[in-house]
Structure formats: structure tokens, C-alpha cells
Amino acid sequence: xxxxxxxxxxxxxxxxxxxxxxxxxxxxxxxxxxxxxxxxxxxxxxxxxxxxxxxxxxxxxxxxxxxxxxxxxxxxxxxxxxxxxxxxxxxxxxxxxxxxxxxxxxxxxxxxxxxxxxxxxxxxxxxxxxxxxxxxxxxxxxxxxxxxxxxxxxxxxxxxxxxxxxxxxxxxxxxxxxxxxxxxxxxxxxxxxxxxxxxxxxxxxxxxxxxxxxxxxxxxxxxxxxxxxxxxxxxxxxxxxxxxxxxxxxxxxxxxxxxxxxxxxxxxxxxxxxxxxxxxxxxxxxxxxxxxx
Numbered sequence: 001x002x003x004x005x006x007x008x009x010x011x012x013x014x015x016x017x018x019x020x021x022x023x024x025x026x027x028x029x030x031x032x033x034x035x036x037x038x039x040x041x042x043x044x045x046x047x048x049x050x051x052x053x054x055x056x057x058x059x060x061x062x063x064x065x066x067x068x069x070x071x072x073x074x075x076x077x078x079x080x081x082x083x084x085x086x087x088x089x090x091x092x093x094x095x096x097x098x099x100x101x102x103x104x105x106x107x108x109x110x111x112x113x114x115x116x117x118x119x120x121x122x123x124x125x126x127x128x129x130x131x132x133x134x135x136x137x138x139x140x141x142x143x144x145x146x147x148x149x150x151x152x153x154x155x156x157x158x159x160x161x162x163x164x165x166x167x168x169x170x171x172x173x174x175x176x177x178x179x180x181x182x183x184x185x186x187x188x189x190x191x192x193x194x195x196x197x198x199x200x201x202x203x204x205x206x207x208x209x210x211x212x213x214x215x216x217x218x219x220x221x222x223x224x225x226x227x228x229x230x231x232x233x234x235x236x237x238x239x240x241x242x243x244x245x246x247x248x249x250x251x252x253x254x255x256x257x258x259x260x261x262x263x264x265x266x267x268x269x270x271x272x273x274x275x276x277x278x279x280x281x282x283x284x285x286x287x288x289x290x291x292x293x
Contacts, residue, residue: 068102088175109158186255254279
């Protein structure tokens with residue numbers, strides 16, 4: 001797992017290719033991809049943050065390739081060559097913090113990939129009819145949850161995928177500038193997270209496609225945020241087939257806002273992804289982005 005010891009060097013350079021997930025924000029789209037009728041199989045310390053590298057290490061080593069030193073982490077993030085926009089600077093700071101936890105495989109999404117993700121998101125939202133959800137009152141918030149910062153109508157948005165050799169999953173960092181409509185959409189998303197965690201803790205989702213039906217079990221709960229967390233919301237998702245409960249897709253998503261930006265950090269993978277160790281790391285990554293605003 002990702003050691004929090006900054007003296008240990010990463011084994012792989014930042015330029016290593018990462019597996020691409022089908023839609024972005026990667027984690028949410030993975031959790032909800034069946035809502036569109038398609039099944040995606042690729043799971044691929046500061047004053048503001050309430051967790052530290054030592055906290056993460058004490059709670060159980062969460063990484064596996066070895067954490068990067070501060071200098072190595074800065075080199076990894078600079079290798080992304082993001083640019084000087086505020087959203088890019090925030091994303092680079094977040095990526096640098098992620099590297100200190102061992103997420104040294106990093107790749108920035110291109111403008112074409114961001115646009116493709118937006119198109120996929122619109123297609124999912126326009127075609128909800130093949131999916132039924134029980135309880136039925138949970139379908140609307142479940143569909144509305146299919147959101148991430150790069151879906152906002154702004155050119156000032158950055159997404160970075162992060163990973164490591166032995167972590168069976170994918171992490172994602174997204175930052176976007178906020179205008180009036182964008183802020184309203186983010187507020188709606190935060191409310192949706194609370195609604196699902198409070199009223200839709202367990203759900204059954206059935207997807208009809210090509211004359212067959214596939215049923216999924218879903219479970220949603222609030223992430224165990226720290227006191228003073230930089231996150232305004234945190235959600236842990238689990239999705240599995242009733243016939244294969246041991247093979248859960250687990251997703252953890254934390255979201256934070258500043259005066260002018262929204263930041264989302266997500267992890268998608270196996271059951272370990274929902275643990276507190278990942279919450280602590282996501283909080284630290286969010287805090288790094290906020291400090292760079």
C-alpha cells in the first residue's frame with residue numbers, strides 16, 4: 001500500500017500511461033455508468049488539511065510504490081506541464097501532494113478528452129429510461145449525482161488522473177473555475193450527496209439493454225470526514241452484482257469549494273478505497289489545492 005514515508009522514492013516515472021476511465025469525474029461515472037445502460041469494467045500537511053502523512057501512515061499504509069519526497073513530488077507535478085491559469089496551479093499543487101502519498105503515475109486530460117467526457121455525460125442524462133431504481137424516489141438524486149467539475153461550462157478546468165503500480169484503481173483530481181450558474185450546479189451536487197447518504201443508503205438498480213436486464217445493488221454513505229475537513233461533502237459508493245458480492249466497485253469522492261473554484265478528489269477501486277486512509281489522503285489533496293487558490 002502507499003507508504004507515507006517521504007524518504008522512499010517512487011519506482012515509476014510520472015510519464016507512465018494511466019488507464020482511462022469511460023467518463024469523468026471518473027469515480028462518479030464509474031459508480032453510475034450503468035445508469036446509461038453501459039457497464040464499465042475499468043476501475044481504474046498544511047494548516048487547512050486535517051490529516052497529515054503521519055496520520056495516514058498510522059491508520060494503515062495506503063499506498064504501495066513508495067511515497068515521493070517533496071522534491072520528487074514537485075518534479076512529478078511539474079512534468080504535467082499544466083500552465084499558469086489558477087485552476088491549473090491548484091491542480092498541480094494537488095497532484096504534488098498526491099505524489100507524496102505514492103500516486104506518482106500522473107496524467108493530465110487533454111481538451112479533447114474533457115469534451116468527450118462532457119458529451120458522454122450529456123448522453124447519460126438524456127437517456128435514463130432504461131434504468132429503474134428502487135426505492136423509486138432515489139432515481140432522481142442518483143441520476144443527478146453524475147457530475148464532476150469538468151462538466152461545468154467553462155474553459156478553465158483541469159483534470160488529472162493518478163495511480164500507482166500496485167493500486168488496483170484510479171484516482172482523479174478535478175478543478176474548475178466557478179461563475180454564477182456553475183456555483184448553483186455545485187450547490188445542487190452537494191445537496192444531492194446529502195440526500196443520497198441520508199435517504200438512499202441502499203438501492204437496487206436494474207438496467208435494460210438489448211433485451212436483457214442486469215441488476216446491481218448500490219450502497220451510499222457519507223465519508224468519515226475529519227473535524228475541520230476542507231471538504232464540503234464526502235461520499236462512499238459501493239456497487240456490485242447480487243451474484244458476485246465479493247467483487248464490489250468502491251468509489252470515494254470528496255468535494256470542496258473556494259471563492260472562485262471547485263475541487264473534487266476521487267478514488268475508484270476495490271473495497272479498500274472506501275476506508276478512512278483514502279479519506280485522509282483526499283482531504284490533504286483538497287487542502288493543497290485550496291492553498292494554491
